[in-house]
Every structure is written in C-alpha cells, then in structure tokens.
Amino acid sequence: MSNPIEPRERTVSVRLMELVVAGMFMAAALLVMTDNWRIGARWADDGPQAGYFPFYVGLIMLIASSVTFVANLMVKEGRPSNFVARSELTRVLQVLVPAAVFVIAIGYLGIYVSAALFIAAFMAWLGRYPAHRIAPVAILVPLALFFMFEVWFLVPLPKGPLESWLGY
Amino acid sequence: MEALSSLIHGFAVLSDPMNILYMFIGIFLGVLIGVLPGLGGANGVAILLPLTFSMSPTSAIIMLSSIYWGALFGGAITSVLFNIPGEPWSVATTFDGYPLAQKGRAGAALTTAFTGSFLGAFVATLLLTFLAPLIAKFALQFGPAEFFAVYLLTFCSFVGMGKESPFKVISSMMLGFALAAVGLDTVTGQLRMTFGTVELLRGFDFLVAVIGLFGVGEILLTMEEGLAFKGKTAKINPKVVLETWAELPRYWVTAVRGAMVGCWMGITPGGATPASFMSYGLAKRFSRNGARFGTGEVEGVLAPETAAHAAGTSALLPMLTLGIPGSPTAAVLLGGLLIWGLQPGPLLFVEQRDFVWGLIASIYMGNIAGLIVVLTTVPLFAAILRIPFSIIAPVIIVICAVGAYTVHNALLDISIMLIFGVLGYVFKKLHYPLAPLVLALVLGDMAESSFRQAMLVSQGSLTIFWSNPLVGSIVTLALVMLSWPVISLFLQKLRSPRKPDAPVVAG
Numbered sequence: 251m252s253n254p255i256e257p258r259e260r261t262v263s264v265r266l267m268e269l270v271v272a273g274m275f276m277a278a279a280l281l282v283m284t285d286n287w288r289i290g291a292r293w294a295d296d297g298p299q300a301g302y303f304p305f306y307v308g309l310i311m312l313i314a315s316s317v318t319f320v321a322n323l324m325v326k327e328g329r330p331s332n333f334v335a336r337s338e339l340t341r342v343l344q345v346l347v348p349a350a351v352f353v354i355a356i357g358y359l360g361i362y363v364s365a366a367l368f369i370a371a372f373m374a375w376l377g378r379y380p381a382h383r384i385a386p387v388a389i390l391v392p393l394a395l396f397f398m399f400e401v402w403f404l405v406p407l408p409k410g411p412l413e414s415w416l417g418y
Numbered sequence: 419m420e421a422l423s424s425l426i427h428g429f430a431v432l433s434d435p436m437n438i439l440y441m442f443i444g445i446f447l448g449v450l451i452g453v454l455p456g457l458g459g460a461n462g463v464a465i466l467l468p469l470t471f472s473m474s475p476t477s478a479i480i481m482l483s484s485i486y487w488g489a490l491f492g493g494a495i496t497s498v499l500f501n502i503p504g505e506p507w508s509v510a511t512t513f514d515g516y517p518l519a520q521k522g523r524a525g526a527a528l529t530t531a532f533t534g535s536f537l538g539a540f541v542a543t544l545l546l547t548f549l550a551p552l553i554a555k556f557a558l559q560f561g562p563a564e565f566f567a568v569y570l571l572t573f574c575s576f577v578g579m580g581k582e583s584p585f586k587v588i589s590s591m592m593l594g595f596a597l598a599a600v601g602l603d604t605v606t607g608q609l610r611m612t613f614g615t616v617e618l619l620r621g622f623d624f625l626v627a628v629i630g631l632f633g634v635g636e637i638l639l640t641m642e643e644g645l646a647f648k649g650k651t652a653k654i655n656p657k658v659v660l661e662t663w664a665e666l667p668r669y670w671v672t673a674v675r676g677a678m679v680g681c682w683m684g685i686t687p688g689g690a691t692p693a694s695f696m697s698y699g700l701a702k703r704f705s706r707n708g709a710r711f712g713t714g715e716v717e718g719v720l721a722p723e724t725a726a727h728a729a730g731t732s733a734l735l736p737m738l739t740l741g742i743p744g745s746p747t748a749a750v751l752l753g754g755l756l757i758w759g760l761q762p763g764p765l766l767f768v769e770q771r772d773f774v775w776g777l778i779a780s781i782y783m784g785n786i787a788g789l790i791v792v793l794t795t796v797p798l799f800a801a802i803l804r805i806p807f808s809i810i811a812p813v814i815i816v817i818c819a820v821g822a823y824t825v826h827n828a829l830l831d832i833s834i835m836l837i838f839g840v841l842g843y844v845f846k847k848l849h850y851p852l853a854p855l856v857l858a859l860v861l862g863d864m865a866e867s868s869f870r871q872a873m874l875v876s877q878g879s880l881t882i883f884w885s886n887p888l889v890g891s892i893v894t895l896a897l898v899m900l901s902w903p904v905i906s907l908f909l910q911k912l913r914s915p916r917k918p919d920a921p922v923v924a925g
Contacts, residue, residue: 377808
C-alpha cells in the first residue's frame with residue numbers, strides 16, 4: 251500500500267470507505283432499534299418483550315460502529331490510500347454486473363437457460379474464447395446440473411419457458 | 419473405557435458400504451471444493467446440504483463432514499503449487515510450501531502438508547473421542563443461564579482473540595444477531611423487522627449468507643487480483659512420499675505443538691486460520707531452523723497444516739456436545755443437524771448414539787481415506803486448477819446460485835446471496851471479520867431464547883449469571899475475554915513503559 255498511487259487508478263480512499271461502512275452500520279443499528287422499540291423492548295409482566303434482545307443488539311452495534319466511525323474521522327489523512335484500484339474495480343464489476351443480470355434472468359428464463367447464457371457470455375467477453383470452445387461448457391454444465399437435481403436428487407430448480415415446452 | 423466400546427459401535431455403523439461410498443464421494447468433492455477458488459469448506463457444505471435431505475442423517479453427516487476433511491486437505495494443494503491459498507487456513511502454508519515447490523520439492527511439500535493434516539486431525543479426533551462424552555455428560559446439567567454463559571464466552575472470545583479491531587468484530591457480530599432476529603419471534607409470535615413484507619417473514623437463512631459471503635465474495639476478491647494461475651508441476655510418487663516420511667519424525671515437537679495449538683483454537687472459536695498462523699509463528703521462534711523459515715523448510719509446512727487440521731476437527735467438539743460450533747463450517751454442519759431434526763447438544767450423546775459415534779468413527783476413516791485420495795490424485799487436481807478463471811468463475815457463480823435457491827426454494831434468496839457477496843467483498847477489504855457474523859446468525863435464535871429463559875427464571879435480574887460457581891466463572895471468563903484488548907494494552911504498557919505505542923498491525 252505504501253507505493254504511490256497512479257492518479258488514473260485512484261478511486262476512493264480507504265478512510266472514506268471506512269466512514270461509509272461504519273455509517274451504514276450505524277444506520278442499520280438505528281433501524282433495528284426503532285423497529286424493536288416499536289414492538290416493545292421493555293420488560294412486561296410475563297418477561298422480556300419481543301423486541302428486548304434485538305433492541306440491545308442494535309444499541310451495541312450503534313456504539314461499536316460509532317467508535318469505528320469517530321476513530322476514522324480522527325485519523326489524519328497521512329499516506330494517500332486507495333480502497334480499490336480502478337483497474338481492479340473494473341475486473342470486479344466485470345463479474346458482478348453479469349452475475350446480477352444472471353440472477354434477474356433466472357426469474358424469467360429459469361436457471362438452466364440463464365446459466366448457459368451467463369457462462370457463454372462470460373467466456374466470450376472475458377476469456378475471448380471461440381464458439382466451439384464455449385459451446386461444450388455452456389451446454390454441458392447446465393445439463394449436468396439438470397440431471398443431478400431434477401432427475402437424480404429430485405430437487406426442483408426454477409424453470410422457464412424452454413423447460414415447460416420440453417414438458418418439465 | 420466406555421468411549422472405546424462406543425467407538426467400536428460407531429465403526430459398526432460405518433461398515434455399511436453405502437456410508438463408505440458416501441465418505442469417498444465426500445472426500446473427493448471436498449478436495450475439489452478446497453482447490454477451487456470461491457468454493458470453500460463452509461459454502462461448499464452449505465451448497466451440498468440440500469442434496470442430503472433425502473438421506474439418513476448418519477449417511478448425510480458422514481458425507482458432509484468428509485467434504486469438510488477433503489476441503490481441509492485440498493487447500494494445501496493450491497498453496498504449494500500455485501502460491502494461492504485455496505482456503506484462508508492454508509495462507510501460512512504458502513510461506514514455505516511455495517518456496518519448496520520452486521526448488522523442485524513440491525512433492526515433499528505436499529506430502530508433508532497432507533501428513534501434517536492427518537496427524538493434526540488424528541490428535542483432535544482422539545481428543546473428541548475421549549473428551550466429548552465427558553463434556554456432554556457434564557453439560558446435561560446445564561440450565562438456560564449456563565447455556566447463555568457458554569454462548570457469551572464464544573462470542574466474547576472472538577473479541578478477545580481476533581486480530582481485527584474489537585469494534586469491527588462487535589459490529590459484525592451484532593449484524594449477525596440482528597439478521598437472525600428478523601422474522602417471526604418464536605416466543606411471542608410477534609413479527610420483528612419485517613417492515614410489512616412477506617418475503618422477510620422467513621428471516622435470513624445463514625446458509626444463503628454463507629454462500630454469498632464466502633463464495634461470491636471470494637470470487638470478487640480473486641477477480642480483483644486478476645489471477646492467472648501459473649503453477650509448479652507436482653511430481654509425487656511413492657519414493658518422494660517415503661523419503662519425506664523418513665524426514666518427518668525429526669520435527670515431532672513441531673507437529674505436537676501444532677496439534678495442541680490447533681485443538682485449543684478449534685475448541686475455543688479461534689478457528690483454523692489463526693491456529694495455522696500461531697503454529698507457524700511458534701515453530702519459527704522455537705525451531706533450530708527458525709531463521710531459514712520462509713525459504714522452503716519442510717518444518718514450515720508441517721506446523722501450519724497440523725494446526726489447521728487439528729483446529730478444523732476439534733471445532734466439532736463444542737458443536738456436538740454443546741451445540742456451539744467452533745468454526746463457520748461447523749456452524750453449517752450444525753444447521754444440517756437442525757434440518758435433519760436432530761437437536762445438537764448434550765442429549766445427542768444419549769438419544770442419537772448411532773449418529774454421534776458413526777460420525778466420530780467416520781472422522782478416523784475419513785482422514786485415512788483423505789490421505790490416500792490426496793496423495794494419489796494431486797496431478798488431477800493440479801490440472802483442474804489450470805482451467806482458466808474465465809471458465810471457472812461463471813460456473814462457480816451458477817453453483818452458488820443453485821445452492822442459495824435450494825435452501826428454501828426461494829428466488830429472492832439468490833439476490834440476497836449476491837448482496838451478501840458484495841458485503842463479503844467490502845468487509846474483507848476493510849478487515850471486518852466474517853466468522854462472528856455467520857456464527858451470530860446461526861446461534862442468534864438459540865442465544866436469545868436461552869437468555870430470555872434465564873431472565874424468566876430470575877425475573878429479570880442479571881444476578882442469575884453469578885448464581886452458582888459454574889455459571890459465574892464462565893461469565894467472568896467471558897467478560898475477561900471481552901475486555902482482553904484493553905487488558906493486553908495495559909499489560910504492554912506495564913512491561914515497556916517508555917516505548918511508544920506499537921504500530922497496530924492491520925489484520
């Protein structure tokens with residue numbers, strides 16, 4: 251981390267990211283506390299109310315994340331730090347974005363067709379493989395999953411129009 | 419010698435050929451999972467868990483625990499050949515394993531790693547065999563206050579023994595507890611934190627969280643590093659194995675120390691990863707070859723592997739006897755027990771003898787089988803690692819999605835898995851530990867109900883936690899653990915009053 255950061259690789263500093271994450275923890279803690287206070291976090295005649303335990307969980311989370319937040323606020327920005335290099339972030343997004351599309355597609359196309367398309371797209375885009383090397387992987391993996399789950403273990407997975415057309 | 423006769427009974431359970439078959443399948447899958455980036459012990463077992471719902475619990479646990487042993491063995495392969503730890507606990511193995519491979523002694527490094535793993539597991543299994551029934555018998559007298567005290571100790575140990583900032587450990591842990599509380603409250607029947615949605619009624623399943631945090635998160639981290647696997651070839655043949663075995667007895671002190679460190683760290687929820695580092699550090703300090711560690715010393719491979727495997731195995735001890743897992747993978751196995759309708763805890767040893775002793779016997783057999791499988795199949799797994807990441811990554815993400823879906827047959831869970839993946843990536847980068855989050859998510863409900871029961875007994879007075887010597891000493895120990903970061907700082911100041919503050923090592 252001590253090596254200087256190239257300007258075009260700069261994204262956000264570690265400190266800023268620390269503040270953002272600690273801030274999100276604090277927000278989550280407040281959400282937990284308010285909702286549990288609403289349903290009752292006090293002591294009733296018959297014992298602790300439903301929100302009692304989670305309310306204090308939220309309170310401890312609030313205190314702990316506030317300390318992290320303040321500690322990072324106090325730290326002077328000494329050495330410039332970079333949370334993630336731009337090229338690294340690009341590579342992460344190259345996986346994350348297609349994966350998100352894949353997850354959304356499952357709801358419409360079923361998991362097998364989506365998986366085939368996802369693997370094919372990924373190999374073509376990132377691996378730059380020719381079609382004859384993509385096809386076997388993209389077809390055989392979902393097919394193997396299909397036989398393993400639907401046929402062998404009888405665990406149904408989400409299916410789409412193609413499977414219903416085939417009679418499953 | 420009651421334990422011995424029970425163990426023999428366990429081997430009888432194991433003699434069912436189907437169970438032996440499941441054991442080998444499990445080991446093989448486990449090594450595969452350990453070798454592949456993004457799939458590890460915890461999420462590998464989580465993904466395969468739904469496949470075992472139709473099996474008998476005994477066969478299922480034998481297969482799943484074999485996957486765990488396989489994953490423990492498999493992590494070493496990538497560490498030695500590719501300098502990439504396949505599992506967090508094999509990071510320390512790369513320190514000397516990869517230099518050995520560079521010198522052309524990959525076979526010796528792997529043999530040492532596997533043998534060390536085997537020895538560590540064997541010591542831990544002996545401990546499990548003889549100590550578990552005693553602890554279980556002792557724990558039969560536990561009431562809710564005692565159980566809560568043990569939970570408290572578990573969670574406080576994370577704060578006291580973690581390398582990360584204690585505040586980050588607590589934040590991460592509390593997030594786990596909060597997520598566990600979402601959904602229907604089992605005591606009053608009230609809805610908590612569902613915010614009027616039907617989807618949140620079910621709450622967050624920790625299996626989905628594990629698959630996201632460890633599986634998808636790991637893929638993102640691997641992708642960030644932009645790895646191209648450039649590995650050393652492994653020449654492993656009977657001659658290399660025998661030569662290495664002839665060399666190993668010299669390092670028996672290191673092996674024993676590693677096994678002891680591992681057992682201790684596994685029972686207390688330190689886990690395999692810190693155990694491996696601690697054992698490596700101790701070996702480096704006390705060994706005559708200490709100065710040459712890091713340049714390819716066989717002893718430097720033996721130390722972390724023995725400890726990691728001992729820790730991984732002994733993590734089952736608190737899980738079986740008290741229902742408190744010592745590691746995320748043990749937590750997933752515990753989740754499995756609950757799904758199969760078995761209540762982990764001391765009663766398991768009374769009511770489910772076949773299950774418990776079948777499992778313990780399978781650990782002995784599983785590790786022998788594991789040693790044989792890894793020694794004979796290294797070239798195969800090394801070849802799998804040469805498959806480019808742009809093929810492996812999408813396949814693993816598909817497998818993770820299938821795993822997340824099958825937990826509850828819920829589409830939303832796949833999206834939740836992806837969100838946990840991003841969370842896992844960011845947490846890892848900012849040194850928020852993931853294990854406390856997972857364990858809190860698993861144990862949240864049980865910890866809460868034992869707390870509430872204890873509170874009901876005492877009518878809301880916290881003095882119940884000091885009402886008898888047993889519970890009092892556990893709670894006090896827990897509080898010492900909790901304040902350990904402060905205590906150790908104070909001790910440091912006391913010892914070296916003039917030295918400026920030591921720089922904080924980033925985990």
